[in-house]
Amino acid sequence: MGDDRIPHVGAVADPDDLARKNSVSPEVMARGESAAQFRELMGHLQQVFWIKNATKLGILYVSPAYEKIWGRTCESLYDNFQSLQDSIHPDDQERIVGAMDGEHDVVGHEVEYRILRPDGEIRWIRSRSYPVRNEQGEIQRHAGIDEDITEQKAAEKERSRLAAIVEYSDDVFMSMSVDGIIINWNQGAERQYGYSAEEIIGHSVSVLFSPDHYREYLEVMKKVRQGEPMSSYETVRVRKDGTLVNMSVSISPIETRSGEVVGASKICHDITKIKKLEAQFIEAQKMEVVGQLASGVAHDFNNILSVIVGYNDLIAEVLGADSSVFKYTEEIRLASQRANGLTRQLLIFSRKQTVQAVILNLNEVVESMDKMLRRFVDEHTEMTFLCTKEIGQIKADSGYVGQVLMNLVVNARDAMPNGGKLTIETSIVTLAENDPPLHTGSTPGNYVVLSVSDTGTGMTEETKTHLFEPFFTTKGLGKGTGLGLTTCQTIVQQSGGFIDVTSEVNRGTTFRVYFPRVDQPIDPVVEARRTGLLPHGTETLLLVEDEPSLRQLAQNTLQLQGYEVLLASNGEDGLHVAREHKGAPIRLVITDVIMPKMGGKVMSEWLKTAYPRLKILFTSGYTDDAIASHGVLHESFEFLSKPYTRASLSRKVREMLDAP
Numbered sequence: 001m002g003d004d005r006i007p008h009v010g011a012v013a014d015p016d017d018l019a020r021k022n023s024v025s026p027e028v029m030a031r032g033e034s035a036a037q038f039r040e041l042m043g044h045l046q047q048v049f050w051i052k053n054a055t056k057l058g059i060l061y062v063s064p065a066y067e068k069i070w071g072r073t074c075e076s077l078y079d080n081f082q083s084l085q086d087s088i089h090p091d092d093q094e095r096i097v098g099a100m101d102g103e104h105d106v107v108g109h110e111v112e113y114r115i116l117r118p119d120g121e122i123r124w125i126r127s128r129s130y131p132v133r134n135e136q137g138e139i140q141r142h143a144g145i146d147e148d149i150t151e152q153k154a155a156e157k158e159r160s161r162l163a164a165i166v167e168y169s170d171d172v173f174m175s176m177s178v179d180g181i182i183i184n185w186n187q188g189a190e191r192q193y194g195y196s197a198e199e200i201i202g203h204s205v206s207v208l209f210s211p212d213h214y215r216e217y218l219e220v221m222k223k224v225r226q227g228e229p230m231s232s233y234e235t236v237r238v239r240k241d242g243t244l245v246n247m248s249v250s251i252s253p254i255e256t257r258s259g260e261v262v263g264a265s266k267i268c269h270d271i272t273k274i275k276k277l278e279a280q281f282i283e284a285q286k287m288e289v290v291g292q293l294a295s296g297v298a299h300d301f302n303n304i305l306s307v308i309v310g311y312n313d314l315i316a317e318v319l320g321a322d323s324s325v326f327k328y329t330e331e332i333r334l335a336s337q338r339a340n341g342l343t344r345q346l347l348i349f350s351r352k353q354t355v356q357a358v359i360l361n362l363n364e365v366v367e368s369m370d371k372m373l374r375r376f377v378d379e380h381t382e383m384t385f386l387c388t389k390e391i392g393q394i395k396a397d398s399g400y401v402g403q404v405l406m407n408l409v410v411n412a413r414d415a416m417p418n419g420g421k422l423t424i425e426t427s428i429v430t431l432a433e434n435d436p437p438l439h440t441g442s443t444p445g446n447y448v449v450l451s452v453s454d455t456g457t458g459m460t461e462e463t464k465t466h467l468f469e470p471f472f473t474t475k476g477l478g479k480g481t482g483l484g485l486t487t488c489q490t491i492v493q494q495s496g497g498f499i500d501v502t503s504e505v506n507r508g509t510t511f512r513v514y515f516p517r518v519d520q521p522i523d524p525v526v527e528a529r530r531t532g533l534l535p536h537g538t539e540t541l542l543l544v545e546d547e548p549s550l551r552q553l554a555q556n557t558l559q560l561q562g563y564e565v566l567l568a569s570n571g572e573d574g575l576h577v578a579r580e581h582k583g584a585p586i587r588l589v590i591t592d593v594i595m596p597k598m599g600g601k602v603m604s605e606w607l608k609t610a611y612p613r614l615k616i617l618f619t620s621g622y623t624d625d626a627i628a629s630h631g632v633l634h635e636s637f638e639f640l641s642k643p644y645t646r647a648s649l650s651r652k653v654r655e656m657l658d659a660p
Contacts, residue, residue, distance in 0.1 A: 048146040054139045057081045069148045071117035089114035089122065106131060106139065124153040172268035175254065178225050178261060180205045192270055194240030208237045210244060227253040227261035234271065246275045301343055302621030303547045305643035309336045310553040313646045334372060340643055357395045357495060359520045362426050362448050363387045365401050373409050380419025387426045393522060394448050394515040396495040404488045408452040408511050415456030415509060425451040442498055446517040453510040459503040467501060534647055535654035536562040540584045543567055544574040544591035544600060557646045571598025575606055586614065588656055593620040615656050
């Protein structure tokens with residue numbers, strides 16, 4: 001190191017040894033004692049103290065803390081000054097070596113950098129230096145202190161992370177003085193309330209309270225001044241644009257070390273979605289009640305409807321279309337259809353009944369409803385049908401498709417209180433892979449579209465967002481249940497389709513119902529309905545029904561079509577009748593599912609053991625979940641839901657008898 005090297009700790013003279021030598025002068029003794037004190041001081045110093053040459057590379061002195069922080073010996077640094085530069089992190093070397101260059105470091109430096117210890121650990125160093133000058137002002141040496149700030153850096157990083165979390169959080173973080181003046185405002189507050197920090201800081205927090213919550217504001221400020229915390233509570237705040245937002249608010253006092261309350265911090269969380277979910281949950285509970293009520297009345301109501309519809313059809317057939325009272329039977333039929341539709345709406349909506357899809361032609365469903373739909377509109381409304389030819393087939397329940405069309409027509413009529421134009425149209429649409437999705441449920445493919453357009457009052461965007469919500473209606477009291485469009489959506493979704501709506505205020509509305517197009521022939525049962533004739537037969541049938549009036553009606557219907565009909569009132573009775581029968585073999589059993597003593601499913605299993613080729617047709621007016629619990633909703637079972645008509649019963653029986 002040369003003559004300029006300052007003796008390091010191990011080279012400092014021991015004053016005790018010097019004292020034992022008589023030839024040592026007092027000045028030498030004093031220097032020895034100073035060196036000992038210097039050595040003791042440096043040994044306790046947590047920072048690294050160093051002195052280096054100003055004109056050439058070389059360390060003159062480094063304190064013992066170097067070994068603890070750098071993980072290297074002091075001797076290694078004395079022997080090779082380059083080892084100090086080599087220990088600097090590669091990403092920091094160019095910057096730091098330049099700052100420490102003695103030829104340019106004329107005023108000293110203060111820098112922060114990272115070092116790499118031999119064990120691979122990275123540590124942060126803060127280095128401060130100053131030049132040491134002689135009497136002529138020339139720089140002779142540089143002295144400095146290096147401090148390990150690794151923990152401080154980690155704390156700063158954590159504070160920065162927490163500050164970023166607060167600043168960029170979606171929640172509102174703000175603070176205010178005891179007078180309610182806003183003094184801090186994060187970006188979450190800006191997003192939630194619409195005020196920038198520049199706009200709101202320095203203003204009263206009262207601008208966030210609606211007039212209806214002024215008492216709350218007074219209570220909040222009272223507790224802030226008293227230093228009382230307020231745990232999370234739900235309330236309403238006002239945004240810059242005047243809209244209200246549901247918030248969960250927590251307030252904590254801000255105190256000095258002496259305990260003086262100087263303000264409060266607030267955390268506010270937007271709970272709009274939570275409140276909406278709560279409302280949906282309440283609505284779902286309401287729906288469950290509706291579903292239970294619907295399930296409870298469906299069986300009896302459907303039995304009654306079956307009797308009304310069946311006997312009305314018999315009367316109409318006996319009277320003939322030329323009778324002066326025939327029109328009254330038509331009114332009874334239409335009223336029964338509406339009653340059946342209302343029951344179906346409740347059951348579909350409450351998910352108690354599913355669609356029974358068949359292959360059919362949408363045009364034929366629309367055309368079959370022409371006469372009935374015209375009865376729903378008055379003379380001030382012009383109703384037009386535009387049906388595209390060769391439209392292809394869809395797979396759906398024709399009765400439910402009719403229900404959708406009827407609901408949409410009624411809505412269109414109500415949207416035109418002073419009359420207007422109502423257009424019902426069918427068309428073919430292909431959605432390509434690269435087409436923008438029309439709806440969240442839409443997928444590329446070929447669709448058959450049913451459109452219902454009106455020139456009525458139209459809807460706002462706000463109304464459209466609630467359109468398919470249960471019980472939502474814009475109609476007056478007693479003029480709508482709010483179930484129509486919800487039912488439509490459920491029916492269409494169960495058929496694999498979706499509904500798209502376009503509307504403008506005072507310009508009208510168009511509902512487009514998309515059904516996936518299928519390349520299959522029309523169902524034979526649907527094909528048979530085109531003729532309008534009821535099929536006949538001579539086979540022997542067993543009819544098991546616990547409702548006397550419906551049992552009598554079904555018997556009359558089947559006997560008029562030429563069948564021999566055996567009757568039973570429950571499952572046990574049915575087994576007895578089957579065992580005692582001596583005539584032509586029973587070809588088909590028509591049985592209710594749920595009956596006293598023995599249900600239809602158990603009875604059919606007993607009959608199948610004796611007559612393996614016997615065909616079973618189950619009927620019921622109960623909801624699907626009730627029937628499912630009896631195990632007859634599997635696709636391998638044939639099922640006819642109540643209320644059924646004479647035509648639907650006759651055709652279903654013939655279909656099953658003719659099937660392989």
